[in-house]
Amino acid sequence: MKFKTKAQNLFALSSTSINVPSLLKFKVNQYKLNKNKILKEIKKKFEGNIALRSSCFYEDNVNSSMAGAFESYLNIDSSDLISLDKYVNKIINSYKKYKNDKNEIFAQSMVKNIKYSGVATTCDLHNYSPYYTINIIESKDSTLITSGTKNSKKIYCYKNFKSKNKNINKIIKLLNLLIKKFNNQYIEIEFVIDKSHNLYLLQVRPIKIKIDKIINAKNYSKILKKLEKKIIKLKMRNPHLNGKTTAFGVMPDWNPAEIIGIKPKPLALSIYKELITDQIWAENRKTLGFKDISSHQLMTTFFGTPYIDVRVDFNSWLPKNINYKLSEKLINFYIKKFISNTNLHDKVEFEILLSCYTLLTKKKLKELKSNNFSNKEILEIKKGLKIINKCTISSLNENMKKINLLKIKQKKVETSNMYYLDKIYSLVQDCKKYGTFPFAGIARCGFVATEFLNSFVHEKIITEEEKNQFLSNNISTIASRILEDFNLKSKSEFLKKYGHLRPDTYEITSKSYNQNYKNYFGKKRKIIKLKKKRFVFSSIQKNKIKKFLNDSKLNISFDNFIIFLKESIEQREYSKYIFSKSIDLIFQNLASLAKKLKIKLNEISYLNIKDILNLYYNLEADDLSVIFKGQIKENKKNYDLNVKFKFPDNICSYKNLYNFEESENKINFFGNKKVVGKISYLKKDNINNLKDCIVCIDNADPGYDFIFNRKIKGLVTQYGGANSHMSIRCAELSIPAAIGVGEKKFQEIINSKSIEIDSINKNINII
Numbered sequence: 076m077k078f079k080t081k082a083q084n085l086f087a088l089s090s091t092s093i094n095v096p097s098l099l100k101f102k103v104n105q106y107k108l109n110k111n112k113i114l115k116e117i118k119k120k121f122e123g124n125i126a127l128r129s130s131c132f133y134e135d136n137v138n139s140s141m142a143g144a145f146e147s148y149l150n151i152d153s154s155d156l157i158s159l160d161k162y163v164n165k166i167i168n169s170y171k172k173y174k175n176d177k178n179e180i181f182a183q184s185m186v187k188n189i190k191y192s193g194v195a196t197t198c199d200l201h202n203y204s205p206y207y208t209i210n211i212i213e214s215k216d217s218t219l220i221t222s223g224t225k226n227s228k229k230i231y232c233y234k235n236f237k238s239k240n241k242n243i244n245k246i247i248k249l250l251n252l253l254i255k256k257f258n259n260q261y262i263e264i265e266f267v268i269d270k271s272h273n274l275y276l277l278q279v280r281p282i283k284i285k286i287d288k289i290i291n292a293k294n295y296s297k298i299l300k301k302l303e304k305k306i307i308k309l310k311m312r313n314p315h316l317n318g319k320t321t322a323f324g325v326m327p328d329w330n331p332a333e334i335i336g337i338k339p340k341p342l343a344l345s346i347y348k349e350l351i352t353d354q355i356w357a358e359n360r361k362t363l364g365f366k367d368i369s370s371h372q373l374m375t376t377f378f379g380t381p382y383i384d385v386r387v388d389f390n391s392w393l394p395k396n397i398n399y400k401l402s403e404k405l406i407n408f409y410i411k412k413f414i415s416n417t418n419l420h421d422k423v424e425f426e427i428l429l430s431c432y433t434l435l436t437k438k439k440l441k442e443l444k445s446n447n448f449s450n451k452e453i454l455e456i457k458k459g460l461k462i463i464n465k466c467t468i469s470s471l472n473e474n475m476k477k478i479n480l481l482k483i484k485q486k487k488v489e490t491s492n493m494y495y496l497d498k499i500y501s502l503v504q505d506c507k508k509y510g511t512f513p514f515a516g517i518a519r520c521g522f523v524a525t526e527f528l529n530s531f532v533h534e535k536i537i538t539e540e541e542k543n544q545f546l547s548n549n550i551s552t553i554a555s556r557i558l559e560d561f562n563l564k565s566k567s568e569f570l571k572k573y574g575h576l577r578p579d580t581y582e583i584t585s586k587s588y589n590q591n592y593k594n595y596f597g598k599k600r601k602i603i604k605l606k607k608k609r610f611v612f613s614s615i616q617k618n619k620i621k622k623f624l625n626d627s628k629l630n631i632s633f634d635n636f637i638i639f640l641k642e643s644i645e646q647r648e649y650s651k652y653i654f655s656k657s658i659d660l661i662f663q664n665l666a667s668l669a670k671k672l673k674i675k676l677n678e679i680s681y682l683n684i685k686d687i688l689n690l691y692y693n694l695e696a697d698d699l700s701v702i703f704k705g706q707i708k709e710n711k712k713n714y715d716l717n718v719k720f721k722f723p724d725n726i727c728s729y730k731n732l733y734n735f736e737e738s739e740n741k742i743n744f745f746g747n748k749k750v751v752g753k754i755s756y757l758k759k760d761n762i763n764n765l766k767d768c769i770v771c772i773d774n775a776d777p778g779y780d781f782i783f784n785r786k787i788k789g790l791v792t793q794y795g796g797a798n799s800h801m802s803i804r805c806a807e808l809s810i811p812a813a814i815g816v817g818e819k820k821f822q823e824i825i826n827s828k829s830i831e832i833d834s835i836n837k838n839i840n841i842i
Contacts, residue, residue, distance in 0.1 A: 076256050078281045082130035082181035085279065088256070093249065094275045097121070100130065100181040103167055114156045117182045121153035127162050128278075130179035131170055145169040150185060186275050189215045191242060191268040196282060197250050198261055199231070203284060204721045205292050206231040207247055229737035229819055231721065233299070234292070236733050245274045253279060260292075290719045298720070302377055303729040309375070310728075313386070316371070317393070318406035321386035322414055322727040323375070326421040326794060326815070328388040329356060331374060331381035333421075333774045333794040333815075335581050338379050338718050341710045343581035345684040346658065347381075348374060349503060350511045357391055359515035363470060364463040366393045366402075379717025382726065385413055385423075392430045394459025401452050405429075408446055417725040418741050421796045421815045424522060426741075431467065431523045432460035432627055434530035461627055464523070468631060468639055471520050471646065474513035478650045481509035485656055495668040500691040502661050503684065510654030514647075521647035522798050524640040536619045537612075543747050544610040546806040550641055552648040554780045554804050561784060562599050566592065575659035576652070578778040583662045583680050585778070594762055595781040612637070644803060651777055651800070672700040674707070681710040724818065740817030743797045745805040746834035751842065752788035756825045769832065771825050775801045783808060789832045790814070791839075793821035813839055 076087060082100035089095040099120050101113050117125070129145035146169040148162045163180055170178050193211035198204060212227040230243065235251075238244050246266065253262050261282035267275050310320045325332035329352055335343050352374040361367040368391040374381050389409045393402050412427050413419070419426045429439055440453050448456075484505045488498050528545065531537045537545075557576075560569055574589035588595060612620065621633050631639070665687075669679045686706055695702055723735035755768035757779075765785040772779060774794045782790070783804070788811070795801055795814035805812035811832040816824065816839070823841060824830055831840040 076258070078257055078259070080130045080132060080177065080179050081128065081134060081278060081280065082179045085181070085183075085276070088276065088279070091256075093252065094273060096184045096186055096275055096277065098181050098183040100179050102176070103170065103178045103180065104176055106163060106167070106180065110160065114159050117159060118154055118156065121182065121184050123153065123187075124150045124185045125153045126183045126185055127151055127159070127166060128181055128183060129166050129169065130181050131173055132175040132177040132179075133173045153182070183277070186267045186269055186277075188270045189267045190270045190272075192216070192266065193227075193246075194263065194265050195246050195250060196261075196263045197234075197254060198282065198284075199721050200282070202719045202721060203261075203289050204719055205234050205290075205295055206721060207234065207236075207250055208232075209243060209246055211242075211246075227819075231723075231735050231737070233733040238734060242268055242272060242274070245272075249274060249276065257281070290716070295720075298378065299732055303732060305377070306726060306729040306732070309384070316368075316386055316390050316406075317399070317402040318386045318389065318410055320410060321384055322410060322417075322725065323377075323382035323384060324413075324417065324420040324725045325380070325382060326724070326796065327383045327385050327413075327423045328373060328391075329383065330421065330794065330796055330799065331383065332724070333792075333796065333799060334776055335381065336579070336774055337381075338714075339381065340582065340584075340680040340714060341683050342583055342680045343579075344376065344379075344381060345682075346581050346661070348372070349684050349688075350506055350654075350658075351515070355507055355511050356515055359512050360391050360519070361395070362466070363516065363519060364395055364459070364466040365391055366395045377722060377726075378720045379714060380720070380722050385410060388423075389413075389428065392424075392428050394456065394463055396459045396462065397455050401455060404448070404452070405443075405456070408443070408448075414727045417727065418739055418817075420725050420738075421740060421794070422743070425526065425529070425797055429456060429460060430463070431526055432457065432464050433523075433526050434534045434536075434623055435526070436460065436530075438533075461629075464627060464629060467516075467520055467523050468629065470516045471639065471643055474516040474520075475646055475650070477509045477513035478517070478646075478653050481505060481653055481657065484509060485660060489660055495664045495671075496687070496690055498664045499661050500688055502657050502664070503688060506654055506657035506661075510650075510657055514650045514654055517643065517650045518647050520639070520643035521803075524643040525798050527640060531616075531620065534619075536616055540747060541610060543806060543809065545640075546644075546803070547809050548609050550644050550807055552645050552803065552807060553652045554648060554777065554783070554800075555807065557780050558784055561596055575656045576778045576780070577659070578776070578781075580655050580658060580776050580778050583665060584677050587659060587662075588778075588781070596784055597763070648777070648800065648803065655777065668699075672703060674700065674703060678707050678711075679703075681707045681714060683710065737819035737822075738817040739819055740815050742816050742820070742837070742839070743795065743802055743814040744812070744832075744834045744837045745802060745814065746789070746809055746811035746832070748811060749831060749833045749835060750789045750811040751829060751831045753829050754825060754827060757782070769830060771821070773821075780804065783810070791816060791821070791824055791830075791832070793818060 078084060085095050085098055086100060099117060106113055126147065126149045128147040131145050134145055146166045151158055151162055166180050191211055191213055193209060195207060195209045197207055199206050199208050209230045209232065210227055232238060232243065232247060250262065254260055259281055261284050263280050263282050264276060265278040267277060312319055325337065335347050353372050354369050356373050357369040361369060368387060371387045373383060373387055375384055389406050393405065409427055413423065424430050429436065440457065443453055488501050528542050532539050532542050557573055560572065570589050570592060575587060577585045577587040579585040617633055624631060624636060665679050666676055669676055682703060723731050724738040752767065752769040754771055755764050756771045765782060765787055767786060767788055769789040769791060770782055770787045771791045775792050777800050790801065790805055790810060790812040792801060792814050793816060799814060802814050811834045813832055827841045829842040831842060833840065
């Protein structure tokens, strides 16, 4: 069979074993010549309600999709000739621009007692990877799945995968049959399943593909098999770590999906590893009273996708004073909970781990008690957490001293006469020692401060509204000063201070504020400064907090404790602002070097920072240009292959590679009101269309702060944690936000026109 029109495809299949609801097709010119005859045929052939569907010659063929370009109507009474004529003419009118004698319309009986409906494709439409992708919803309304409604499921099944779900297996079997019949590997269908589990095919069409995007299926299988073996090995017991197994996620710690994305280019990935996730993350953590895990890298990559190894991560949160047996028991408990609740992958420190002592800790310790932890073991954990609190609070000032030293060192390198490679080497080493190392500690302080505030809300010492008032009125981060200075300072003054910032901090091709000032910020606007009324704790609240401080043995006054809460959140954002200057200077020197070597900037993004740093000590026979171009060629080849692989956000078993659902996150809501607005999906080419919109961003770091100068109504991000930069930013500005909604919900949102963010009831409504 060859693909023809929608009606002809279904008509041909109706004589096979495939369930196709009965249909009647006719051409437009036939209808115009003999309308009454066709209407009577429809009335005679069908009982009850029918669908009238377009079947344009230009629609749903191998050359073009044009899905949704023409009209179709459901649930029309087959005996109502006036309504039938009205809707047929509406479909004919939708063909106006595409007149052709072969254009058809077809009537199709409506399936009764529908239980499930959906759309399925024989590949992932984003990268053509060979996953059968099934969007399915439990509803008698067969239109819901194509309208992007909530409560639908998106399931990925690798070819020939056998699911435990019989309905999924039926869909896979149907897709396999259609591939053979049409001799085409790329097919999309619409289907319904009735209450008796009968599967009906409503539509079938070829997928228009880009040949250069296709990956050989045999190669894909080989690579998946290779990754399967790797995951099996990594999940085995590691003699140097507690925990009998592990799992992997894109967000559990240091949030790579949020900061560098799901498929970062080699330079961005390697800089993030070098500056943070190789050793720095653990070296700072051990200074706060946690176990020394610095010989282990936090992040691994599976064909270009960065994952956090949760066993390594969870081990790093063990208080260093607890014994091996208890450590083993605790890590196994954490990992088991993570595997059972992967929707918490971006908030493991809040929901799964014990990493500091707050008023919420009692609740978490009760959970341990109900999971066979003894009183003695719980007391040992509690003691360790209190020591960690002391170390954390006392670390803030020392880490800030290092950050201030980094500013001096940046200036020295920037104004020196060193060669580009020498500058890059110095900037990286200084950034690790005086930038990301102290930032890791300051960020930890910021987390603990937020956890303290959350625990005060939980124990009803303060309300959620009072917590928001504290964050909004008592805290002023560097991000607030950016907006103020944009309107108060001259362009040159502003850029001297903030010009190094860029969206996607680690991506060299992303333009900095220096490079893209006008597009990011637009025109200055008059700011009406609202007088902020600082939140003051009542005497009753003070006494309750003082009691907690005494019980925790923190040896800190109430006033100094409040200063810690304020400064740790503020300094976290400030220290990030400072160390990102080092990254910008690295990029500036790389760009200058690339220009000298006649290498394009976008090609530099395919280099690995370790290869560049190695050249500081090693002298190669080949010219630098030859070395770089060879590395770029090889890395680009690997990157182009890697982007074609689709993996789940969380991998708990190698089986997840072959069958997984699109992630459904527990969303982090901020703000204290409802807001309705048009959607603006922020990409490099649409940054001007943000005003009065709810802005949607895949992942957002401090470089995106310019959006708050655009009078946005709200913010939605696909990835982002409860304590991420954008979370703090929206809490500070009281902007309604849904942070870290997950891939499934994010796709629903960006495919809609408007949404309502209900921060009060913690809900998103698609309008």
